[in-house]
Amino acid sequence: MEHALKTPRETSSPDPTRRPQTVVRPAEESGTPQVKMRTELLRAWFGPTEVLKGISLPILKNRVTAIIGPSGCGKSTLLRCLNRMHEVVPGARVEGKAYLDEQNIYEASVNPIRVRQRIGMVFQKANPFPTMSIRNNVLAGLRLQGVRPRSPDELVEKALRQAALWDEVKDILDRSGVSLSGGQQQRLCIARALVLEPEVLLMDEPCSALDPIATAKIEDLIYELRNSYTVVIVTHNMQQAARVADFTAFLYLGELIEYDKTDTIFRTPRDPRTEAYITGRFG
Amino acid sequence: MSIHTAIPAHLPARTALHERRRLTERLVGAVLFACAIVSLITTVGIILVLIVETAGFFQEVSLRDFFGDTQWTPLFAKKHFGIWALVAGTALTSAIAVFTAVPLGLLAAAYLSEFAEERVRRVLKPIMEILAGIPTVVYGYFALTFVTPLLQKVVPGLAGFNALSPGLVMGIMIFPTIASLSEDALYAVPTSLREAAYALGATRLATTFRVVIPSAFSGIVAAIILGVSRAVGETMIVTIAAGQQPRFTFDPRVPVETMTAYIVQVSLGDTPTGTLEFRTIFAVGMMLFVFTLALNMVAHRLRQHILKGSLW
Amino acid sequence: MESDSKQSQETLREPQPSLATIGPEKAFVAICRLAVALPLLLLVVLVVDAVVDGWPRLSWGFLTGYPSRNPEIAGILPALAGSAAVIVLTAVMAIPVGVGAAIYLEEYTKPGRLTSLIELNISNLAGVPSIIYGLLGLELFVRAMQMGRSLLAGAATLALLVLPAVIMTSREALRTVPYSLREACYALGADRWQTIWRVVLPMSLPGILTGIILSVARAIGETAPLIMIGALTYVAFLPDSLMSPFTALPIQIFNWVSRPQKGFHTNAAAGIVVLLVLMLLLNATAIWLRVRLQRRVNW
Ligand SMILES: Nc1ncnc2c1ncn2[C@@H]1O[C@H](COP(=O)(O)OP(=O)(O)OP(=O)(O)O)[C@@H](O)[C@H]1O
Ligand SMILES: [Mg+2]
Numbered sequence: 001m002e003h004a005l006k007t008p009r010e011t012s013s014p015d016p017t018r019r020p021q022t023v024v025r026p027a028e029e030s031g032t033p034q035v036k037m038r039t040e041l042l043r044a045w046f047g048p049t050e051v052l053k054g055i056s057l058p059i060l061k062n063r064v065t066a067i068i069g070p071s072g073c074g075k076s077t078l079l080r081c082l083n084r085m086h087e088v089v090p091g092a093r094v095e096g097k098a099y100l101d102e103q104n105i106y107e108a109s110v111n112p113i114r115v116r117q118r119i120g121m122v123f124q125k126a127n128p129f130p131t132m133s134i135r136n137n138v139l140a141g142l143r144l145q146g147v148r149p150r151s152p153d154e155l156v157e158k159a160l161r162q163a164a165l166w167d168e169v170k171d172i173l174d175r176s177g178v179s180l181s182g183g184q185q186q187r188l189c190i191a192r193a194l195v196l197e198p199e200v201l202l203m204d205e206p207c208s209a210l211d212p213i214a215t216a217k218i219e220d221l222i223y224e225l226r227n228s229y230t231v232v233i234v235t236h237n238m239q240q241a242a243r244v245a246d247f248t249a250f251l252y253l254g255e256l257i258e259y260d261k262t263d264t265i266f267r268t269p270r271d272p273r274t275e276a277y278i279t280g281r282f283g
Numbered sequence: 284m285s286i287h288t289a290i291p292a293h294l295p296a297r298t299a300l301h302e303r304r305r306l307t308e309r310l311v312g313a314v315l316f317a318c319a320i321v322s323l324i325t326t327v328g329i330i331l332v333l334i335v336e337t338a339g340f341f342q343e344v345s346l347r348d349f350f351g352d353t354q355w356t357p358l359f360a361k362k363h364f365g366i367w368a369l370v371a372g373t374a375l376t377s378a379i380a381v382f383t384a385v386p387l388g389l390l391a392a393a394y395l396s397e398f399a400e401e402r403v404r405r406v407l408k409p410i411m412e413i414l415a416g417i418p419t420v421v422y423g424y425f426a427l428t429f430v431t432p433l434l435q436k437v438v439p440g441l442a443g444f445n446a447l448s449p450g451l452v453m454g455i456m457i458f459p460t461i462a463s464l465s466e467d468a469l470y471a472v473p474t475s476l477r478e479a480a481y482a483l484g485a486t487r488l489a490t491t492f493r494v495v496i497p498s499a500f501s502g503i504v505a506a507i508i509l510g511v512s513r514a515v516g517e518t519m520i521v522t523i524a525a526g527q528q529p530r531f532t533f534d535p536r537v538p539v540e541t542m543t544a545y546i547v548q549v550s551l552g553d554t555p556t557g558t559l560e561f562r563t564i565f566a567v568g569m570m571l572f573v574f575t576l577a578l579n580m581v582a583h584r585l586r587q588h589i590l591k592g593s594l595w
Numbered sequence: 596m597e598s599d600s601k602q603s604q605e606t607l608r609e610p611q612p613s614l615a616t617i618g619p620e621k622a623f624v625a626i627c628r629l630a631v632a633l634p635l636l637l638l639v640v641l642v643v644d645a646v647v648d649g650w651p652r653l654s655w656g657f658l659t660g661y662p663s664r665n666p667e668i669a670g671i672l673p674a675l676a677g678s679a680a681v682i683v684l685t686a687v688m689a690i691p692v693g694v695g696a697a698i699y700l701e702e703y704t705k706p707g708r709l710t711s712l713i714e715l716n717i718s719n720l721a722g723v724p725s726i727i728y729g730l731l732g733l734e735l736f737v738r739a740m741q742m743g744r745s746l747l748a749g750a751a752t753l754a755l756l757v758l759p760a761v762i763m764t765s766r767e768a769l770r771t772v773p774y775s776l777r778e779a780c781y782a783l784g785a786d787r788w789q790t791i792w793r794v795v796l797p798m799s800l801p802g803i804l805t806g807i808i809l810s811v812a813r814a815i816g817e818t819a820p821l822i823m824i825g826a827l828t829y830v831a832f833l834p835d836s837l838m839s840p841f842t843a844l845p846i847q848i849f850n851w852v853s854r855p856q857k858g859f860h861t862n863a864a865a866g867i868v869v870l871l872v873l874m875l876l877l878n879a880t881a882i883w884l885r886v887r888l889q890r891r892v893n894w
Contacts, residue, residue, distance in 0.1 A: 083482065085478060085481060085482055088477070088478060088481055090401060113481075113484055113485070113486055114484075116481060116482055116483070116484040117484030118484075120482070120483075121482040123475065123478065123479065123482070125475060127473075127475040127476055127478070127479040128479075129476060129479065129480075129494055129498075130476075130498060131494075131497040131498050131500070140480075140483060141483035141484065141485075143493065144480055144483050144484070144485035144489045144490070144493055144494075145483070145484050145485065145489075146489070189479070192479075192483065193482075193483070196483065196484065304786050307786075307788060308786055308787060308788055311788045312699075312703055314695065315695045315696070315698055315699035315703055316699055316703070317695075318691070318692045318693075318694075318695030318696040318698075318699060319695070319696040319699040319700055319704075319713055320713075321692050321696065321755075321758065322696060322713060322716055322717050322720055322758060322759065322762065323712070323713060323716055325720060325731070325755050325758070326716050326719070326720060328731055328735055329723065329727060329728075329730075329731050332730060332731055332734040332735065333727075333730070336734070386630070387630045387633060387634060388630075390626060390627045390629075390630035390631075391627065391630045391631045391634075393627060394624065394627030394628065394630065394631060395631070398623075398624050398627060407631060410635060410638075411634075413638070413878070414634060414635070414638055416809075416812065416813060416816075416874065416878070417638075417641075417816070417871070417874075418815070418816025418817070418818065418845055418870060418874070419816070419818065419819075420816065420818045420845045420848050420849050420852070420867075420870075421641070421645070421816070421848075421867050421870065421871065422641075423849070423852060424645070424848065424852050424860075424863055424864065424867055425641045425644065425645075427852060428644075428648070428852075428860055428864075429640070429641075429644050455634050455637050455638075458634045459634075462631075486619075486620060487620055488619055488620045488623055509722065512722055513722075515724070516722075516723070516724025516725070516726065516727070517724070518724065518725065518726045518818070518819040519818050519819060519845075519849065522819075522849075523849065523852050523853065543724065543726050543819070546726055546729075546730070546823070547726070547819060547822055547823075550729075550733070550822055550823050550825070551822060556738065564730065565730060568726070568727055568730045571724060571726070571727065572723065572724075572727050575722060575723060575724055575727075576719060576722075576723070578722070579718070579719050579722035579723075580719065582722075583715065583718050583719065
């Protein structure tokens, strides 16, 4: 399956700072990782259409979990179910359970706002607030939660540096968030999520609008984040999944076909559909 | 057109048909163009009428008498032409209306767009349209015979004709305009922005006030401006319930006269056309027109921004 | 923010049920509901008040009677007839011109200077106070065109008044016809007018009709412009020609409201009930038409 990792796009990558592909995974040496989140027979609907058909998936602490699958298979929906964003859509419905630190976030007594405060999210399409400056976009999460940070400038700089955007915007922090390019906007949204230091960070194709250099920076960031956070990333890019993810889940038509260590998924997939997908034979 | 050029030229039987069709096409185009032009002619007509008659008025009355006085008594023996007396009446009643309608309208808009279920929204919007469609003479009756007597029990010294009651009723009249247009503006804010706020752990209230309302701001301002414009141009409610005494005052309890009410008063009386007294209504009409036009232009600009999406 | 201490202390549940975060939202929604309910409540009060006030006078005799100095025997027949005549005439004038302008703007012209000028102009005209139309009608129709204080002058004034609304609603209706259908028609060799006449207009008819009825229904309640062009307030005869003097229902109501005697206020209330019923009927017709015609088009 080695060939799956070496498509032309990968080998022609112009970026010299790229990390070697075989990453040393420190967690593998330090015993079994904790389960940060897990779903149990999670089902989701848009109106009458069932788009997730009973997903049971663990998400390990301080690890990066990738969700892959053909377009429309329910990756975004699954991600949105993890921080109770799915129910925001009119007519959308969720059944089943999702645990965060062994507490079911779909229990009636749980306040979804608390859930979202602990689980950050970066959307598939960049959505900075058009009425706010770049600086205020970064601080938006705190402000919206009614928190007044003591040293906002430091927070802004730190988050923008993490999101590999600082050098490009440090002189224009007061311009509107939408004055940036699409890729810059996406990194701004990443910074906006990072400021809140969420325990879990959900990223829906965070690099789909980025050039290879910015992509590499974000991938480095994700790699670093796993030291203190738990990351779930949706991606269409097999190589990206192979590069950044410790674990990979393959979704097909709303069902979880296969979940395993990324290496295993890419080298020795058990299900023929997984193999077909990662070798590019469909989807 | 490209279809016609595609028809081979060597088909003689078709050319006659082709010619006739082209003629019809031209004729229809011309007739339709004439229809579209009617609206332009209307505007030109309004402006011409107002300018001609107003010019005649200002040949006899100086601008100083018009803008430098606060008494308005053109129908009396001792004539004063201080427009501010009428402007004050209009400003007072409109201000009361706007202060009533803006809070109610914005709350209703925020509720319908951000908090109400789709079902509730679908029921309430048409009902508000009904509210907007009630003839203003009906509102006038309501103000005079229901609201004023009611208010007189609470507000000491409230005259039978006053600015307060028609102002409040006018607020109800412009409420649907403000609510409905603001709601359109709020509803047009992309869902992705709301989701961004929710994902940052914001409550619905914080999302509404710090993300959605600021994003829809120019649309909301446009809605308010259009509401103001309707209040300024509203005629029957104030004619019926505010009295017909031009007075430079900001006391809502006493009778006042608005610009619109004055125009009605003159045209109901037996003032002969062509006289100076008669021309006053065009001078007042001109003020009214310029004022509402300016408001409408600003609102149009603001709304145009939203439609073109240049805000996002 | 160390994530460990955070985790051990924080819970997803509300620390104090409802009060902390849900409370403000509940209170806000309650206030909002009040803001919606208040005007609607007043609407109900308004209608009930008119019905209660006017009830003693609502009778067949009221509908078929002529005005009188004695409020008890006064009726609204001339006003009803005048309103009906004015509305029909207004519709006859405004509909062809309005729909024609809409077709021109939607189908015949490309975006350009003139088009955007006309568009801006229409949106501004829609915001011009109706009393200004009255001034125009007075100078243009009554005096310059020497129509006098006639039915025709009144209807022409109202036609100009409702024109922007007719154009705007018709354009919206035309826009609902998908472009692919027009293309399909062109592909069959039809020219522009044939396409519009055979395909676009029939498809958008429900929307156009509804919009027209609603715009014209507004004209029924218009008072100020008709006062301006000199609709009479005391008319003891029915209009018999286009040049006939006339009165209209809202004018009659206004006349009665302006009198100090209580008896006339009762008449005004009764007239209001009739006016509101008329408007309701027109609105209901518009909705009924839309539903019916839409079904036919879908078949
Ligand atoms: N708002 C919506 N209303 C109705 N159906 C929806 C909505 N959003 C998504 N769907 C449907 O739900 C299914 C899953 O959508 P989802 O966005 O989760 O797919 P995805 O795997 O993220 O696809 P992509 O890779 O293209 O982003 C799709 O079949 C889609 O058609
Ligand atoms: Mg997706």
